[in-house]
Structures are given as structure tokens and as C-alpha cells.
Amino acid sequence: MVIGISKAFRSKIAGAVVAALIALVATSAAQAQGVQREVIGEAYVPTIWVDPDGCEHWVMDDGWEGYMTPHTTRQGIPVCRRGNTCAVMNSDQLFKTDSYRVSAQGRARLTQFFQSAGATSYIIAGHTDSRASDDYNMRLSVNRANSVAAVAKSVGARISDVRGYGERMPRASNGTASGMSQNRRVEIICIR
Amino acid sequence: MKLIKSAALLVLATGLAACVDNKEDKTVDRGIDSKHLSELKAGIWIDPTGCDHWIIDDGAEGYLSARLDKYGKPVCSGAAPPNTAIGPYKSGSAISDPI
Numbered sequence: 001m002v003i004g005i006s007k008a009f010r011s012k013i014a015g016a017v018v019a020a021l022i023a024l025v026a027t028s029a030a031q032a033q034g035v036q037r038e039v040i041g042e043a044y045v046p047t048i049w050v051d052p053d054g055c056e057h058w059v060m061d062d063g064w065e066g067y068m069t070p071h072t073t074r075q076g077i078p079v080c081r082r083g084n085t086c087a088v089m090n091s092d093q094l095f096k097t098d099s100y101r102v103s104a105q106g107r108a109r110l111t112q113f114f115q116s117a118g119a120t121s122y123i124i125a126g127h128t129d130s131r132a133s134d135d136y137n138m139r140l141s142v143n144r145a146n147s148v149a150a151v152a153k154s155v156g157a158r159i160s161d162v163r164g165y166g167e168r169m170p171r172a173s174n175g176t177a178s179g180m181s182q183n184r185r186v187e188i189i190c191i192r
Numbered sequence: 193m194k195l196i197k198s199a200a201l202l203v204l205a206t207g208l209a210a211c212v213d214n215k216e217d218k219t220v221d222r223g224i225d226s227k228h229l230s231e232l233k234a235g236i237w238i239d240p241t242g243c244d245h246w247i248i249d250d251g252a253e254g255y256l257s258a259r260l261d262k263y264g265k266p267v268c269s270g271a272a273p274p275n276t277a278i279g280p281y282k283s284g285s286a287i288s289d290p291i
């Protein structure tokens with residue numbers, strides 16, 4: 001009985017392996033170029049699993065094993081259905097021009113925010129507009145992010161990371177005054 | 193007793209054979225805990241560096257995938273110490289996992 005099962009079992013495995021080896025896949029890149037290229041492989045078409053943060057992952061189950069990897073763009077940015085940015089503070093309301101010292105009013109606002117947000121931890125990311133040099137803006141944005149993180153820590157919030165992106169990640173055009181104002185910001189990501 | 197054992201073996205073998213043939217649709221889990229893979233329930237595993245990964249123990253299959261923020265950087269929440277797993281990562285499948 002047991003021998004019979006394992007024999008049937010083995011032939012099934014052999015069948016699966018042969019089927020896998022002779023499968024021919026035309027890659028989409030080759031198709032786009034109008035060139036047919038034969039690749040020895042097996043079709044592995046994933047589906048999408050959405051994590052509790054709202055971001056997509058490629059997932060496959062080939063019978064025995066399960067596989068999963070984040071769905072990102074070619075630039076390495078995750079593809080998400082919603083964001084976890086829980087506050088975007090306009091820098092003008094927290095700092096004077098070129099300064100990274102939080103104003104009294106700004107401190108009160110940040111304190112109130114971190115006391116009520118209730119996240120497990122926070123990522124603080126500073127951004128600037130495109131005036132002044134890239135190097136200067138990288139330094140200013142990380143200094144401002146650190147100042148915000150210091151206020152957060154002072155009220156017991158856990159800070160997971162602090163970063164400065166300078167002028168490199170604008171959310172609006174730097175061609176207008178209102179666009180530049182939107183770009184001067186400190187983003188707070190809530191990790192729950 | 194012997195009858196029960198061989199009956200159990202037969203059920204197991206049929207189940208295994210179902211898994212071994214060339215499973216073309218990789219987007220579903222089948223067998224006793226069959227479902228579409230979008231329904232998986234994850235917990236968080238904290239790696240030795242302290243960064244988070246989504247962990248799913250789905251009966252026979254296990255899944256692990258990095259938790260990333262909107263900039264593509266690892267999320268290191270500090271929700272638990274390194275080398276621990278938290279949350280409902282074993283809740284998606286009724287199949288018990290002895291390990």
C-alpha cells in the first residue's frame with residue numbers, strides 16, 4: 001500500500017518537472033520589441049495581497065510553497081492604495097525662514113498633535129522649496145525634521161526615523177508662491 | 193486500528209497528490225483551507241535589525257514580505273523587540289501548525 005502510493009507520487013512529481021521544463025514563455029519585453037524569444041521556464045503569475053498599511057505585495061502559492069514580495073515601482077517606491085501620512089505641517093507655521101528652531105506656537109501645535117495621534121511610532125520627513133542650494137536644503141530639512149522629532153520625544157512619542165529630503169520631493173510646482181509654500185513642509189507618517 | 197491508519201494514509205496521499213501536480217493557478221490556496229490569496233491575515237515579524245516584515249503562517253505555506261514606507265524605506269516601528277513575531281499571523285488558516 002505504502003509503496004504503491006509513493007510510486008504514484010514519484011511519477012506525478014516527474015510529470016510536473018517535465019511539464020515545467022518544456023514550458024515556453026515569451027517575455028513581454030521581447031514582445032514589445034517585436035522579437036520572439038524563447039525562454040525555458042514556468043508561468044508564475046502572482047496575485048495581489050494588500051497589507052494592513054494599504055500597500056500591495058505580489059503573492060503566489062504553487063501548491064507546497066508560498067512566495068511574497070513588495071509591489072514597488074522600478075524606482076523602489078511601494079504601490080499603495082492609501083497612505084499613512086497622518087500630518088503635513090507647513091514649515092512656515094513652525095519655523096522662521098532659514099531657521100530650524102520650533103516657534104512657541106509651533107511647539108504647542110506639535111505637542112497637541114503627538115499627544116492625541118496615538119500611533120505606535122512616527123517617521124518624520126522634512127522638505128523644502130527649491131530656493132537656495134540642494135545641499136543647503138538637504139541640511140535645513142533634516143534639521144527641521146530633527147526639531148519636530150525632539151518635540152515628539154519630549155511628550156513620550158516613539159520616533160522610528162528622521163529624514164530630510166530637501167527640495168527633491170516636491171508635492172507642488174516651485175514655479176508659484178503657493179506651490180513653494182506647499183513644498184515647505186514636515187511630513188509625519190504614523191505607524192500603527 | 194490498521195484500517196483507520198490506512199484510511200488516514202489514503203486521505204493524506206490524495207491530498208498530497210492534489211498539491212504535487214503542476215498547479216497552474218498560483219493566486220489561490222486550495223485543499224482544506226482553500227481561498228484566494230488576497231484574504232491572507234498577517235502579523236509583524238521584527239528582524240534582527242529591528243525592522244518590520246509582514247509574516248503570514250497559512251497552514252502549509254509561509255509568507256514574509258518587507259514593510260515599507262511611502263519612500264520605499266524599511267519601517268522599523270519598535271512595536272516589539274528584534275526576533276519576535278506579533279499579531280494574528282496564524283489566524284488565516286484552520287490548519288494547525290505544530291511547529
